[in-house]
Amino acid sequence: MLEVKNLTKSFGGLRAVDDVSFTIDEGSLTAIIGPNGAGKTTLFNLIAGALPPTGGSVKFMGKILPPSPHKAAKRGIARTFQNVKLFHEMTLLENVMCAWNSGPFLLDSILPKRYRETERLRMKHACYLLEDMGLGADRDTRAGDLPFGKQRLAEIARAMALKPSVLLLDEPAAGLNRTEGASLAKIIRHIVSSGVTVLLVEHDMQLVMNLAERVIVLESGALIADGPPSVVSRDPRVIQAYLGVA
Numbered sequence: 001m002l003e004v005k006n007l008t009k010s011f012g013g014l015r016a017v018d019d020v021s022f023t024i025d026e027g028s029l030t031a032i033i034g035p036n037g038a039g040k041t042t043l044f045n046l047i048a049g050a051l052p053p054t055g056g057s058v059k060f061m062g063k064i065l066p067p068s069p070h071k072a073a074k075r076g077i078a079r080t081f082q083n084v085k086l087f088h089e090m091t092l093l094e095n096v097m098c099a100w101n102s103g104p105f106l107l108d109s110i111l112p113k114r115y116r117e118t119e120r121l122r123m124k125h126a127c128y129l130l131e132d133m134g135l136g137a138d139r140d141t142r143a144g145d146l147p148f149g150k151q152r153l154a155e156i157a158r159a160m161a162l163k164p165s166v167l168l169l170d171e172p173a174a175g176l177n178r179t180e181g182a183s184l185a186k187i188i189r190h191i192v193s194s195g196v197t198v199l200l201v202e203h204d205m206q207l208v209m210n211l212a213e214r215v216i217v218l219e220s221g222a223l224i225a226d227g228p229p230s231v232v233s234r235d236p237r238v239i240q241a242y243l244g245v246a
């Protein structure tokens with residue numbers, strides 16, 4: 001479904017992503033791990049079209065993805081952000097509805113009935129997504145007034161509103177407590193079982209080992225290991241990258 005080939009991103013003299021290649025099967029859940037600064041978020045930015053690559057390519061369903069976040073979203077790649085990016089002044093429901101870019105267009109002003117019907121269906125779907133995340137009671141609360149754990153889940157609901165085929169989650173468990181972490185794991189499992197392919201960047205190793213069927217490890221931009229969690233966690237290069245000792 002996704003083919004990352006010789007992907008490279010340089011910032012000046014720094015190779016944040018360095019000649020990385022892998023393929024992702026449809027319906028799979030793959031974790032991407034690595035020490036701070038390994039290039040995980042940069043890799044997501046490249047896949048989501050937020051950054052143009054310096055070299056290499058990302059193919060989605062056999063076609064090269066252009067470096068445009070809008071085009072990536074339209075083709076079914078949704079994401080969340082390491083630092084939650086909700087509109088704090090807007091309610092949770094409004095935040096989720098933003099995914100549809102639902103401002104009135106010319107056709108909508110000519111056909112107001114059609115516009116109202118589309119909005120009604122979208123609102124219904126947004127409410128359903130929030131319910132699904134356990135946020136039904138919070139839908140009319142300003143995003144900025146909600147605890148951090150709920151903000152993280154709302155961002156996942158907004159990404160799911162795109163009905164994505166690929167979902168990129170950048171450290172969704174960061175800042176969550178144990179209970180929130182457990183419900184996040186359930187939500188991610190539910191998303192994967194609904195057929196969405198998930199790439200998960202995460203430092204919470206318990207979550208990674210519980211959820212992922214495959215783990216890709218980056219260090220200083222390069223891919224140093226790729227395999228099942230039980231194998232990768234015993235790989236001397238991975239242990240060295242994390243602990244500095246073999």
Ligand SMILES: Nc1ncnc2c1ncn2[C@@H]1O[C@H](COP(=O)(O)OP(=O)(O)OP(=O)(O)O)[C@@H](O)[C@H]1O
Nearest residue numbers: 011014016034035036037038039040041042043082
């Ligand atoms: N826009 C940018 N301009 C310059 N350097 C950047 C930029 N974005 C990232 N970097 C650098 O690229 C490297 C990889 O950063 P990145 O954020 O991808 O790492 P990460 O693996 O996500 O780290 P963390 O676990 O801390 O989130 C770092 O050295 C970072 O400082």
Ligand SMILES: [Mg+2]
Nearest residue numbers: 040041042082
């Ligand atoms: Mg990061």
